[in-house]
Amino acid sequence: MxxxxxxxxxxxxxxxxxxxFIIRPQHTTDGIPVYHCYLPDGTSIGELRQEPSGExxxxxGDLxxxxxxxxxEAIAHHMA
Structure with a gap:
């Protein structure tokens, strides 16, 4: 990545x-970004991605x- x-x-x-939350986007080889999610203190809490279906x-992570x-939804709103 x-x-x-x-x-x-x-x-x-x-x-x-x-x-x-602090969000750090990262491109992947399949072209769908992964969004690394952190608490303000820098603790990593998970990684999210949006499927082509929109889900x-x-x-x-354990969210x-x-x-x-x-x-x-907040990531999508920011990226729009």
Whole structure:
């Protein structure tokens, strides 16, 4: 894999809590980027990618399905 663009920050807010994540995109040989997800302190928490169907999947990590979807939506919004 090779580095694509610089890292960016996303925020996910629910009724009572705002969470911040640092996202570092990376191109892959199949042309679909993988998004490395970090906490603000630099702790790696997972890797996501968006399938051609539009579904966000977790390549690595232990995130709940709803977290994968919410982080994926925030990444897609940032990249649009």
């Amino acid at each position: 090779e580095k694509s663009e610089d890292a960016f920050e996303i925020e996910i807010t629910d009724d009572q809590l705002t969470e911040r 966000w999947i977790q390549v690595w 709940a399905n709803n977290s994968v979807e919410r982080i994926g």
